Amino acid sequence: MKLMRCLLVLQLALHAGVSLASAESEAADARHRAVDAIFEKFDRPGSPGAALGIVRNGAVEYVRTYGSADLENETPITQQTMFDIASVSKQFTAYAVLLLARDGKVNLEADIREYLPYMPDYGWKITTRHLLQHTSGLREQFRLLELAGHDERSPTSQQQVLNLVKRQRALNFEPGTQFEYCNTGYILLAEIVRAASGKSLRQFAQERIFEPLGMTHSLFYDDTGELIAHRAYSYERAGENGPWRRFLDSYSYLGPTGVQTTIGDLLKWAVNMARPRAGDAEIFQQMTTWGLLKDGTQFNYGMGLTPWEFAGERSVHHSGTIARFGLLFAHFPERDFSVALLMNTDDGKYSYMDRVVAAYFDPDGSRRAAREQAAGFAEARVKDSFLRAAAGDYMNPNDMMLSLVYRNGQLFLQERGGEPVPVRFRKNGRFDGSYPQWRSYRLRERAGKIVGLEAYIDDRPMKYFERVVTTQWSAEEMTQIAGRYFSDEVDSTVEITFDGRRLLASTIWMDQPTELYAVTPERFETDSAVLHAVLLDRDSQGRVSSIRIDCYGGLKDLPMRRVDDSPANR
Numbered sequence: 001m002k003l004m005r006c007l008l009v010l011q012l013a014l015h016a017g018v019s020l021a022s023a024e025s026e027a028a029d030a031r032h033r034a035v036d037a038i039f040e041k042f043d044r045p046g047s048p049g050a051a052l053g054i055v056r057n058g059a060v061e062y063v064r065t066y067g068s069a070d071l072e073n074e075t076p077i078t079q080q081t082m083f084d085i086a087s088v089s090k091q092f093t094a095y096a097v098l099l100l101a102r103d104g105k106v107n108l109e110a111d112i113r114e115y116l117p118y119m120p121d122y123g124w125k126i127t128t129r130h131l132l133q134h135t136s137g138l139r140e141q142f143r144l145l146e147l148a149g150h151d152e153r154s155p156t157s158q159q160q161v162l163n164l165v166k167r168q169r170a171l172n173f174e175p176g177t178q179f180e181y182c183n184t185g186y187i188l189l190a191e192i193v194r195a196a197s198g199k200s201l202r203q204f205a206q207e208r209i210f211e212p213l214g215m216t217h218s219l220f221y222d223d224t225g226e227l228i229a230h231r232a233y234s235y236e237r238a239g240e241n242g243p244w245r246r247f248l249d250s251y252s253y254l255g256p257t258g259v260q261t262t263i264g265d266l267l268k269w270a271v272n273m274a275r276p277r278a279g280d281a282e283i284f285q286q287m288t289t290w291g292l293l294k295d296g297t298q299f300n301y302g303m304g305l306t307p308w309e310f311a312g313e314r315s316v317h318h319s320g321t322i323a324r325f326g327l328l329f330a331h332f333p334e335r336d337f338s339v340a341l342l343m344n345t346d347d348g349k350y351s352y353m354d355r356v357v358a359a360y361f362d363p364d365g366s367r368r369a370a371r372e373q374a375a376g377f378a379e380a381r382v383k384d385s386f387l388r389a390a391a392g393d394y395m396n397p398n399d400m401m402l403s404l405v406y407r408n409g410q411l412f413l414q415e416r417g418g419e420p421v422p423v424r425f426r427k428n429g430r431f432d433g434s435y436p437q438w439r440s441y442r443l444r445e446r447a448g449k450i451v452g453l454e455a456y457i458d459d460r461p462m463k464y465f466e467r468v469v470t471t472q473w474s475a476e477e478m479t480q481i482a483g484r485y486f487s488d489e490v491d492s493t494v495e496i497t498f499d500g501r502r503l504l505a506s507t508i509w510m511d512q513p514t515e516l517y518a519v520t521p522e523r524f525e526t527d528s529a530v531l532h533a534v535l536l537d538r539d540s541q542g543r544v545s546s547i548r549i550d551c552y553g554g555l556k557d558l559p560m561r562r563v564d565d566s567p568a569n570r
Helices: 004-037 086-100 128-132 140-145 158-164 183-197 201-212 263-272 281-287 349-361 368-375 384-390 475-481
Strands: 050-056 061-065 068-069 234-237 243-249 257-263 304-309 315-323 323-332 337-343 392-395 400-409 410-415 439-446 449-457 459-468 484-488 492-498 503-506 514-520 523-525 533-538 546-552 557-561
Touching: 004 061, 004 257, 004 349, 050 257, 050 263, 050 349, 061 263, 068 349, 086 128, 086 183, 086 201, 086 315, 086 475, 128 323, 140 158, 140 183, 140 546, 140 557, 158 183, 263 323, 263 337, 304 349, 323 349, 337 349, 384 410, 384 449, 392 449, 392 514, 400 449, 475 492, 484 546, 492 546
Parallel strands: none
Antiparallel strands: 050 061, 050 337, 234 243, 304 315, 315 323, 323 337, 392 400, 392 459, 400 410, 439 449, 449 459, 484 492, 484 557, 492 503, 503 514, 514 523, 523 533, 533 546, 546 557
16 A cells, blocks of 8 residues: 555656646747747848857757858858857956956056056056956047047957057046946957966967867957858848848957857856856956946946846846947846847847847736836826926037927937937936837936936936037137147047038048037037047137047047148137
8 A cells, every 4th residue: 555655656746747847848938939039030031140049057048040140142140150249258358367367467456557568657557457347547449440540341450459559648537537438448458468478368268268168169369361160240231221231340459359259159158157167256256346436436347247137137248249240148147047149230139138038037028017117117297398498408528419309299309410209208207218218317407497417327327418508600710610630649630621601520531521510619519420529729819729539439638739721820
């Protein structure tokens, strides 16, 4: 009798186990079908696409590829396809530096001139930690390169970037006092790896990271002439619904970018984050400890990784965009879950990642709805008088000009050169022009008047835009500004001309001039990323003797002296 009872219990247990396994298998199949549906539009001939990989509880759960790696030859993306992962590379650069710090060969608090003696002395100490956490104050290399005539398609080497960086005579701010994302810092980190180890970043990463993890299809790519088997090429649309066009990737510098890898190799890195075999858990702890400014203010960047929420789940992540590749890598420590998304067109990667994570942890959207209700994301009605009062122009020195435009009882948000987007006010007091609320705004009032607005990114206040009354200039005044201005720091000239009604600015590297729009008595802005803002400097007689260039994304107050012989300069 006892034996029969034992056999019955065992049979029931086995049946329950099979049932649970079957239920989990069905649930997994449902998740994977939901994930595949997200990328359905890419999963066809004649379209670029994506490689997606998911790691759960330390094991690879799902890998899928969609679309073509090479449209000209109709080569499909596979698990062997090599992608340029752009700024996702930064975590590998940071990891290499931290391995050397653990070896006692790099001091994170030392002046970088101990390793790179050719760097200028700016009057403040820049440390390796400043480079890792984007608080160095260095000018952004991409903006400098653009002014010097190198755009995204231009072949650019490591040494060319270093030559340009060494010519800079000022910083954007005192190191450690601000956070400003800066690729220049990661170029210098690659050089610190070389100085401290005697090996290039490519060699060091190969020996200390890629080989120990079995990432046999990964490398820091430092020669654009080198052949890469199974390479993915990147594409962009010619117009909103036009044909696909190749976008050439011509960079051969390392540090801020440079890693070529496959989806399978990147998933090995994901496993290593939670269960380290190359390096140790302490290094990942350093990478995900958010930084502190000199005044004690915390900012949301570690070392090559930054926090973000996808579908309400907290992650450490990094994105990448280069030559129209769109890349995302996110690790969710609380879920023991990681997702890698590699795309060869930059088409809404954050939205895709959000939907992938939701397919796992919020398939019916109920958790998102509850969070949004608790956070006050529901729309709110706002008085017409308030909408009219909010209409105006708002300026941040390091961002695009924002305008709130009132039209027929509706407020519209418009960036300089962009399309107006209807504004929706939320019960939490903010407003936005897109959904989900990855970027939202709150109007700031003082003494009953609207004086500015705060910009929030991922629920964090990031920037302040001051309300301004734009300046009107006379034809005579604009004529006095027209001239040629030169900077030896980027070896480039900006020419400003007056066509009888508008001021236009250009360099010999720009396809066409860009219009200067007056903002304040000494500041103009443009629709161009190359010449975001032009500031005027005057001599003792009030004549414009020089200009300074601000570029959105990390270049402030680059001086250019007047070199023409116009009447205004005599």
